[in-house]
Amino acid sequence: MSHLITTPNIADADTFYASLLAAHRGLTEAESHALNARLVLVLANHIGDRKVLELALALARDGAQTVQPAG
């Protein structure tokens, strides 16, 4: 059955988070956006399962319009 993992699943998440920020270092905002887009596509392809991808989209979309703009 298709199922989106929402419990912690990354060993040493702090290090992953630091790598994520490091990947963006030195990029302009537009370049960062582009990197994020590519990253989403790469990860989505890795997941593959359409059902899981739909669930991920829904979770990420949830509350999207209530979030205050960054700043």
Next chain:
Amino acid sequence: MPYDYKPFDYVPPPGLRGPEPRQRVAIVGAGPIGLAMAIELANHGVAAVVLDDNNVVSVGSRAICWSKRALEILDRLGVGAACVQKGVTWKVGRTFHREAEVFNFDLLPEDGHKMPAFVNLQQYWVEEYLVERAQALGIDLRWKNRVVGLAQHPDHAVLTVETPDGTYALEADWVVACDGSRSPVRGMLGLDFEGELFEERFLIADIEMEADFPSERRFWFEPAFHNGQSALLHKQPDNIYRIDLQLGWTTDPEVEKQPERIIPRIERVVGHRDFKLDWTSIYTFQCRRLRHFVHDRVIFAGDSAHLVSPFGARGGNSGLQDVDALGWRLAAVVRGEAPVAALAAYDRERCFGADENLLNSSRSTRFMSPAEGVERLFRDAVLHLAGRADFARPMVNSGRLSVPCIYPLHAPDVAGLPDKARPGAVAPDAPLEDGWLLEALAGGFTVLALGQEAPEVPGTRALSPALTETLRKRYLGGAEKALYLIRPDQVVAARWTGATPEEVAEALAAAREGRT
């Protein structure tokens, strides 16, 4: 009740009247680290003189959170019980985003440890206990003795010391610089910190008020009461509460430190004006260290060697771990039982420990104070998701609280024994029939034999406690028996299922000489 600062007596030092005999060790600075260092050395049979430019304990409480490991070290120094008794014990931290709790942690989920995960206690109390202990041990504490000069020689150093009655010279085989973050000794050697400065300012306020907040650490991201920034609330003894408020880099510290600015800010946090300001300060974040902590005859420990942002409680706690790693080694060198080269192991281990602290502190700082752009984008995304998905909760980073690092030792080890007790780790505590394992491990090198007789190895003490469930779990795992060599700082030096006296002796020599 505010703390009553009692000045310590200045006594004109003998060096003002004529040359003093050379000291084995002179410690510059009677902060928590210098005091702990002197007591640790005394426990290893080495007398040190402590020079401090001031004559009172820390003005204002800086450090408040003392970690389990720091408490274990303080216990070995003879002040652990006083700290725990006076302090506020806690282990749970709660992190909020706006009004919702998004993450919480329990720092000591298991029983069977003498010391709690954390105790909150104002730094001035800890220093007072340490001063009393040092006095009881007859340690030469010299107040109002300011070090103003230092000259290094091949086998000693000469300090120039300024007192109210004039200046004198003091020779010492070794100088331990525990003179704090602005370390004049660092300057005298022409050394500087390397690392990051963050463009962030925090207001820190200790307030006195009657309240019944639980003994928990509370941290808020973007609370309504503090205009989108971060805030921390933490309980201390004597009805004192610590409040930290993020101010941002564009604020003017001179303006922000005025009580008429501070009081309304605090009022919004606690909801009333029924409190007194006890101590306030404004600080910026630094995550920096010296490249090396040992410079010929001068050794750095504590804030003089490394500086981290406060949100992981890694400053004072890591300084005490410096004392832990240096004390037995320096004492052995002074007594001629170990080569000077053994001190390189102190440098190696504590630079490693400092790096782990710096890494954790800079990550927390980055999360609390993200740069505009993508850092803030991801930070806000994590906070957003944390209310909706479990995986994002542990990514919320309001400080990763101090735990001791595991030194990367090259030492005998056996696969299958518990990971937490591997060489390089602090030996896990456990209850014994009479007292605690860590109490029994204080002093010298110990061979801890479980499920077998301890081999006799000169220079070690044998300890073979009756096996309990806890000892099995923490030291044997699935194994029937094991042999642990444990250093005077209670760090596991090596372990075997069984070993000959020669094998243990070789591991002992390697640890003593700093070859692991």
